[in-house]
Amino acid sequence: MPGKVFISCGQNSSKEKKIADSIKTWLESPQNRYSAYVAIDVQNLFDINDAIVKELVLSDYYIFIDFRREPIGWVWPFKRKYRGSLFTHQELALAYNLEFDHAIFIQEKGIALEGFLKYIQSNSRVFKKHLEILNLIQQEVERKNWSPLYSRHLVVGDIVRKPPIRYGDHTGERLVHIYEVIIKNKRKDKAAVNTLAILKNIEGPNGSSIHLDTSYLKWAGQIGYSRTIFPSRDASFCLLQLDYTNLLSVYLQSAADMHPRLPVITGHAGPYKLTYQVFAENFPLLEFTVLLTLTGNLNTTSVVLL
Numbered sequence: 001m002p003g004k005v006f007i008s009c010g011q012n013s014s015k016e017k018k019i020a021d022s023i024k025t026w027l028e029s030p031q032n033r034y035s036a037y038v039a040i041d042v043q044n045l046f047d048i049n050d051a052i053v054k055e056l057v058l059s060d061y062y063i064f065i066d067f068r069r070e071p072i073g074w075v076w077p078f079k080r081k082y083r084g085s086l087f088t089h090q091e092l093a094l095a096y097n098l099e100f101d102h103a104i105f106i107q108e109k110g111i112a113l114e115g116f117l118k119y120i121q122s123n124s125r126v127f128k129k130h131l132e133i134l135n136l137i138q139q140e141v142e143r144k145n146w147s148p149l150y151s152r153h154l155v156v157g158d159i160v161r162k163p164p165i166r167y168g169d170h171t172g173e174r175l176v177h178i179y180e181v182i183i184k185n186k187r188k189d190k191a192a193v194n195t196l197a198i199l200k201n202i203e204g205p206n207g208s209s210i211h212l213d214t215s216y217l218k219w220a221g222q223i224g225y226s227r228t229i230f231p232s233r234d235a236s237f238c239l240l241q242l243d244y245t246n247l248l249s250v251y252l253q254s255a256a257d258m259h260p261r262l263p264v265i266t267g268h269a270g271p272y273k274l275t276y277q278v279f280a281e282n283f284p285l286l287e288f289t290v291l292l293t294l295t296g297n298l299n300t301t302s303v304v305l306l
Contacts, residue, residue, distance in 0.1 A: 002148040004035040006059035008092065010067040010085035011040070015130060022134050023063070033148040034061075039091055052091060058284050060152045062095045062103040064088060065133060068111055081112040099189050101152065104140045106133060154192055154278055154286040157182030157234060159303050164244050169218075169253065172260050175244035176251065179303050180220050180236040183278055183286070185229040192229040192280035195219075197237045199252060200277045200287070205270030212264045217276075218253035225255045229280070239276070239290065239303065240264075248296045269294050273306070 005027050009020040020038045027034040037055045056062075066089075068082040084107070095103070105124035125136045162178040185192045197217045202210040216225035220236040229235045243249035243263070250265035250272075265272060271293050278286040289306045 002033050002035045003060040003150045005061040005063060006056055007036055007038045007063045008088045009065040010088055016067060019130055019133050023137055056094055056098055060150055062100040064092055064105045066107040066111055068108045072112060082110050084111045106136055152186045153283050155184050155186055156288045157184050176241040178241050179239045181239050182234050182236050184234040185231060188231050191231055192283050195227045195229050195280040197278045199274060201275045203273040213252050213254050213256045215254045215256040247298055248294060269296055
């Protein structure tokens with residue numbers, strides 16, 4: 001899932017709407033590959049909570065563009081000052097509370113620095129003409145080294161093969177090689193509560209879909225199939241097990257209640273694509289695919305992220 005950019009931009013005129021659309025188009029272009037959301041004006045608290053807060057929580061990056069509104073007075077030496085966009089300032093307060101690590105601030109010249117604007121004054125870029133905005137955004141994205149691969153939510157880390165162990169659960173015991181994957185919580189302010197993982201699908205060597213166990217997978221180092229991943233921490237779950245005595249048999253450590261446990265892949269070498277999903281309360285769905293190259297030989301069998 002590409003990095004998501006929340007664009008907070010006034011839309012009081014068709015010109016301002018075109019600017020927001022041009023930024024979204026540039027971010028989502030094939031050479032950039034971000035996902036972008038342009039905040040739309042809403043009329044009540046329900047809409048703010050349902051649309052704006054939800055999108056802010058799910059976003060990885062934040063862009064603040066402040067257009068001038070009506071004049072509010074004069075400052076020395078005889079320069080007129082203007083109010084900024086009230087709607088974008090409300091979003092700025094929400095974004096500030098969510099502690100975005102990566103943000104870009106763009107302001108039109110002459111806006112009075114009030115409220116949260118005082119705190120971001122040193123980090124903001126100033127424009128005089130609307131035609132400058134997209135270029136300023138492009139410069140800042142490059143300068144700050146933004147990447148569509150970044151996320152401040154749940155992300156996939158390394159895959160680790162553990163030493164052979166005798167593993168037992170409610171379905172029996174077997175000697176296995178376990179492959180685990182690390183899941184990282186990149187949020188600094190929120191725990192990933194009730195995190196669950198499943199194997200969604202297996203694609204076989206001939207492209208066919210294999211019937212499989214889609215029950216919850218076990219987290220490493222604890223009993224159970226649900227895990228809380230605390231802010232800025234990580235946890236691992238078992239992707240798959242290889243039978244120590246038959247390296248062409250692949251098992252899951254899952255909650256499925258079957259006796260004996262049956263392999264999800266058995267007897268056939270080849271490349272397999274396994275797609276997993278990770279769910280957590282108030283976090284976007286994390287989906288990823290690994291390539292299992294099954295050879296029957298531990299030295300040549302591999303599991304890599306796609």
